[in-house]
Amino acid sequence: MRTMLEQMVHLADRGPVALARIVDATGPGPREPGAAMVVTADGEVLGSLSGGCIEAAVVESAREVLANGHAVSDRFGYAEADGFAVGLTCGGEIEVFVERVDDTRLSVLSALRAAIAAGEPVALAATLAAVPDWKLLRLGDSEPWHGVDRDARALLAAGRSGVIGSDECETVQAPRPRVFVQTFAAPARMILAGANDFVRALARIGRQLGYRITVVDARETFATPARFPSAHEVVVDWPDRYLSAEHAAGRIDGRTVVCVLTHDTKFDVPMLVAALGIESIGFIGALGSRRTHSERVARLRTAGVTDDQLARVKSPLGLDLNAHTPDETAISIAAQILAERGGGSARPLALTDGPIHR
Incomplete structure (x- = not known):
């Protein structure tokens, strides 16, 4: 379109x-x-x-x-x-x-055209009804719309298009008609530093969630497309240097997820310093045990990172699922990213009150 x-x-x-x-x-x-x-x-x-x-x-x-x-x-x-x-x-x-x-429809189409020309992430939502209702959505919008505005903005934030809601007619109990959300924005990015099994597993899940996946590692032997088939791109470079270059080029925004999974201080400390220096990054995580993170924090402080910046690092990374394998760990990390992105509590739904879809 x-x-x-x-x-x-x-x-x-x-x-x-x-x-x-x-x-x-x-x-x-x-x-x-x-x-x-x-x-x-x-x-x-x-x-x-x-x-x-x-x-x-x-x-x-x-x-x-x-x-x-x-x-x-x-x-x-x-x-x-x-x-x-x-x-x-x-x-x-x-x-x-x-x-x-x-x-x-001219006013909506003209506004959509202007937003796209300005490079603004925007989505056109339309009820799949005999007489469709249209709504132009922006990331900062908060106005309720047919009970699906939150889900629609989540698709926009991820840079994805899709159908939300149900085939049921609008009622007081279920005011969520079936809606097609067409997003006009680049997909949100997930930048994974490292070239190991955890990166491969998280790249696969991240792609299923709609992220554009970049794997970056300075070791040419390990950073190959064949080892990371789910990644959109595999970059051979020092992760911190790559991230800084992407930021300078304007390709990092508030939807960007950065996960450091290297298990190597010469990679992860410079990468975290670079990431924490970019205020717009939406999620910064680092894999490792509590002991590893404690040692990492000491190195980051030596590198000049402040306490306020350190508070942005999600580490140990992931939710408490008692995960052991790379695939299980990737699920725990993806669940934390979703909870952070959507403002979820990450608690079992059986222990919460109120609507499931807020």
Whole structure:
């Protein structure tokens, strides 16, 4: 949708168009959620949702939507390449939501275009209803919206698009309609210093959570893409030098997670000094026992780190799950990151009161 936003503003100002977007995808598929196609009243088609497998069916839905104004949701699954059924030959399944867009949406579309141009993280939320309700979301927003505003902002903070809420109708008991949140922001980053089994396990879980994973280690023998297949990038460099360069380039923000998992003071102390010197980093953690952390704190103080800065370091890293293996440890670390990011208590839900989704 980002690539055709300018055209949509121009077209919607002239007359209604049908906007078709992939809102959900399972398994292998040609496009990700948020991929869009626009159909005009005179039959012009902009963009695509697949390699041609489903476009004709979506165009037919778009004509109906333009005629009656009611949005529709179509789900396409696997279909044989030489068969008659409309579907995907890649084996996946997608849901396509088609809605009417006219000049009543211009203010939201224009604001979205301005935010993207300014480099501001922003998301467009739309209820998946016959008459969709739109909301432009920013990270600092706090205004309630259909009971899903918190979940929507969590997707925005992670740089992810997806469906939240349920298929149930809005009621007093469950005011959470099904909503598609399309995020226009780079994914949050997770920078992992080290090249060991703990890094490999955390990289895998971090990627599943939607983070862009960077593994950085100065040892060329260990820092290879083959050893860390879940990482988006594996960098051979001194971790502190890499982090400082990324900060200077403007690629570090309040959503960034930095975890030092090196078990080597010549790597972890300089890396923590560099990380603590960047106030915008959202989470800084360091793996190690209590004894290791106590010794590390002494070295950090010698390096000039203040008590206020030391308070930002999460170490020993992870929640108390009695974890032993790298995978178990990675789960405990990921759980702590989620709790910190979302303001959770990390206590068992059975021991808490009030709503589970706050």
